[in-house]
Amino acid sequence: xxxxxxxxxxxxxxxxxxxxxxxxxxxxxxxxxxxxxxxxxxxxxxxxxxxxxxxxxxxxxxxxxxxxxxxxxxxxxxxxxxxxxxxxxxxxxxxxxxxxxxxxxxxxxxxxxxxxxxxxxxxxxxxxxxxxxxxxxxxxxxxxxxxxxxxxxxxxxxxxxxxxxxxxxxxxxxxxxxxxxxxxxxxxxxxx
Numbered sequence: 001x002x003x004x005x006x007x008x009x010x011x012x013x014x015x016x017x018x019x020x021x022x023x024x025x026x027x028x029x030x031x032x033x034x035x036x037x038x039x040x041x042x043x044x045x046x047x048x049x050x051x052x053x054x055x056x057x058x059x060x061x062x063x064x065x066x067x068x069x070x071x072x073x074x075x076x077x078x079x080x081x082x083x084x085x086x087x088x089x090x091x092x093x094x095x096x097x098x099x100x101x102x103x104x105x106x107x108x109x110x111x112x113x114x115x116x117x118x119x120x121x122x123x124x125x126x127x128x129x130x131x132x133x134x135x136x137x138x139x140x141x142x143x144x145x146x147x148x149x150x151x152x153x154x155x156x157x158x159x160x161x162x163x164x165x166x167x168x169x170x171x172x173x174x175x176x177x178x179x180x181x182x183x184x185x186x187x188x189x190x191x192x
Contacts, residue, residue: 006030010038014049014060018147018164021056031058046072055163079146084119084139089148090177091118092161093169112157115140 010030013019021028031038031051039049042060051058065071081089092110095118099108116136123132140159143149148165152158 003034007034007037007041010034011041014038014042014058017059018162019058028056028058050167052163052167055166057162057164057167059164059167082139082142084135085142085146087122088115088119088139088143089165089169090174092143092148093165093174096161096163096165097174107163108161109152110159110161112137112140112159115159 006026007030010019010027013024013027019027019031031049035049035051042049046063048061048063049058050061062074092115095110096108116133119136119139120132123135140149144151144159148162148168149159150162152160
């Protein structure tokens, strides 16, 4: 494969979504070899190529708008997330931090049941447990569709938490979320 073809292929793969070193070695090698050319291609249209060598993923991010300059149209669409999906992503990010802090090597894998239990704490009391589980499973599938969870091959209820989540839910977001939870818990205890 020629350098031009490899670079074009890498550009297209990045436009299709997140590129993982483990699952797309050819594109990853192209990003290592010809990354400057790929970055220049996207820089001309106001998009940055973000590569995390340690975690093994690359993705596109729109450049922040500069005050006083006319904004370019967005190539990378923003997605509005529902509350349950946002909550799940924050909880998964928190679990990923705990996993890494405890010296967890490799990948974080959770069962559907573990994820449902993480969400259950934040659900309104209900006598219909089946509805709660269905709702949680819908939320899990949405997080998987967005690329933050990956179902393990041959394992119907085992999910890998993808490390790309770290790029979308940062430490500041986790702190903000923890503050809101403390505030909510304080209001709930005052209501009693």
